[in-house]
Structure formats: structure tokens, C-alpha cells
Amino acid sequence: MARAGLTPQRLTQAGAELADEVGFEHVTVSALARHFDVKVASLYSHVKSSHDLKTRIALLALEEMADRAAQALAGRSGKDALAAFAEVYRGYAREHPGRYAAAQLRLDPETAAAGAGVRHSQMTRAILRGYDLAEPAQTHAVRLLGSVFHGYVSLELSGGFSHSAPDSSVSWARIIDALDALLRTWPDEPDREERKA
Amino acid sequence: MARAGLTPQRLTQAGAELADEVGFEHVTVSALARHFDVKVASLYSHVKSSHDLKTRIALLALEEMADRAAQALAGRSGKDALAAFAEVYRGYAREHPGRYAAAQLRLDPETAAAGAGVRHSQMTRAILRGYDLAEPAQTHAVRLLGSVFHGYVSLELSGGFSHSAPDSSVSWARIIDALDALLRTWPDEPDREERKA
């Protein structure tokens, strides 16, 4: 009986492709076994569990995104860097919706720390070097950028902006413009006692 | 044999509570049957399918959020309205993480149109009445606000901001400040040809 040549890597890769085709929530050990024309139990020699498989796909996606982002950021700064990073982020999600959904999987802390998630926040910080932001404003800005990118893309993917003008790509571009302007003029902390009216 | 008194409403309510306790992804028809101490098949008289149940929970969550937001917005405008809306959004998600996850369920278009999702975007638009934004900037801003709120809350819920200073609540407040400033000075469309260097 010929062997299928399964490895954790091939399973992860095939799982990622499957996720993009049918949605991450439909990625199952059984479906993957069907894809390799192999019995379900066989996969459990290569992957600990369904959760393990999903985690591997998530880590793959995070790494791919980080690689693309690093590419895009090389040699750019300021608004150019911001726009390039944004483009990568949105592009990856549209190109690989299943992988993008996988990247949203909640990982346990040690797994997350070992993965490429940290590279992401470092790159976001790198973008902000083009702007003049001291701590703690810089951290607030990192969180804002992460929120906008993730929020926009995930709303777009779930169909929130379709069937309504203006086109989503236009809003995206204008939002980058707005974020750039905001980062250049990040407001000081308002005095929360005085300004009541 | 005493009857359990099941109705779609009670199932939806219990399902929402279960979601907050164990996570939306673990809300299952079986689990709900156990909760009511009833056989699984019995639920299918009240709910068409597992997906139907989840959809009902999602619609309940959207409605609850819209109700709270409408309350919070009454009598406020400008930054007050913005901050109140943001507080409701984040508060609901923290108070009811399972319901909030449910609200993120991708609904088919007609279901979404019938639900309270539209009330949300109308309210976001209402907030912007306190700022001087003409179309299409207003739509861009609506999308930005939605993205920030959703993105921030969902990153926070998945643990992105925990274990790192400054406290998440501080960033949230400062991001509201920043959004307020941004909306008051929303940038004109830059001339994309000229500014290359």
C-alpha cells in the first residue's frame, strides 16, 4: 500500500489552502484526510489534535503576513511605510480569507509568544518611527493602528461595506490619509477635569 | 411527564447566557438540551437548526447593543456622544463576550437587513452630526469608527493588550481623544499625483 507522504508541514499547508477555499471554520481533520485520500486516524500521527492543526495554520498565516509586511516595509518610512503596511494587511486578508481567519485564532500565551505575532507589533512600532510620538502615546498609536487594520479588514470580509457607495477601496485609502494626518498631529492629553462645557 | 416550557425566545436567551459563560463557539444544541434537561431532538421543534439558533443569538446581541447605544446617545452630541457610544460598545463586549462574539457572526444579507445592525450604522452617522463632515468623508468616517471600535474590542478580548503597559482602558480613552481630534480636522483628499517626495 503506497504511502501518502504526510508530514505536519504538508498537513498545515493543505489545511491553509482548504481554509481559503471553504472557510477556516470548516477545516477539519476529516476533510483533510479526504483531501489526502487517507483514513482519518492516520493524521493523528502527525498532528496532535484538531486544535493543534488549527494552531499550526494560524502560525503559518501569522508568519506569512509578517514576511510580506517586512518586505513591504523595507526602505520605506513615514506615510509610505504606513500605506504599504496597510496594503499588505488588507491584501493578505482578501487573498487568503481562510488563513486570515486562522490568524485570529486565540492562541495560548506561550504559543503566541513563540509565533510571529510579536514581529507584527514590532513592525507597527517601526512605522511609527517616522512620526514623532513619545511613550505612552506611541503605544496608544500602535493599538489604534492594529485596531483599524484588523477592524476594517474583518468588517469588510464579513460583507459590511459591500453593496454601498463609496467603494471600500476608496474608504481604505482615505482612512490611511486620515491616520497619517492624525499621527502627525497626535493630540496631547486633554485636561479631563476642566473642559466640561 | 412535565413539560420544560421551551420556546424559541427562552432557547435564545439561554443560548446567549451560555455563550457568555463558555464561549460562543461552544454553544451547541446539545449543550442547550442538557441545560434544560431535555432530549436534544426536542429543541428542533423550536429552532430550525444549530445555525438558526446561533443566528437568533446574534440578532439578540445586536439588538441589545443597539438599545444600549440608543440610550447612551440620547441627549448627547459631539465628543460626548462619541465617548458614550464607545463606552457602550466596549462595555457590552466585556460584559457579554459570548454575545459579542455572536454579533460577529456572518449573517446572510436579508437576515442582516432585518436585524438591528442597520440601527448601529445609523447611530454612528448620528454621532458624526456633531462634526462637520460632508459626503463622502462622512461615510469614510463611519467606516473608520466602526473599524476602530470593533477592532479594538476584539483585539482586547483576544488578549492582545493584556500584560502590557499602559492599561488598556487608558489607551481606549486616548484613542477616543484622538478620534475626536481627527473628526474635527478631517483631512481633505491629498493630490495623489503631485506629492511623490
Added chain:
DNA sequence: TAAGTTGCCTAAAACCTGTAGGCAAATGAA
């Protein structure tokens, strides 16, 4: 109180996860 309706039941099929143990193919050493 009989008729009709409703509500929860048993039964069963289909599918997914996960474990245990077995046989055959690949590997490597004598």
C-alpha cells in the same frame, strides 16, 4: 369528556474527534 394540537420522547443515520493496536513498507545494520 372527546378531539385536536402541541411538546417532548425514542430511534436512527451521518459526520467529527480521538485512542489503541496491527500490519506492511521503509530503513539500516550485519
Added chain:
DNA sequence: TTCATTTGCCTACAGGTTTTAGGCAACTTA
């Protein structure tokens, strides 16, 4: 080459979830 070991995929099975079909008992109403 052959024999032992390891590795890879298999069968078998146990348990869980979804969903449909059909039945009986409990409410409702006339």
C-alpha cells in the same frame, strides 16, 4: 541479502453533535 527496527497508514471502536421521522402523552378547547 536478510533480519530487526522504526515509521506510516490501517482497522476498530468509543463518544459526541446534528438532524430527520415518527410516536405517545399532556395540555387545550369545544
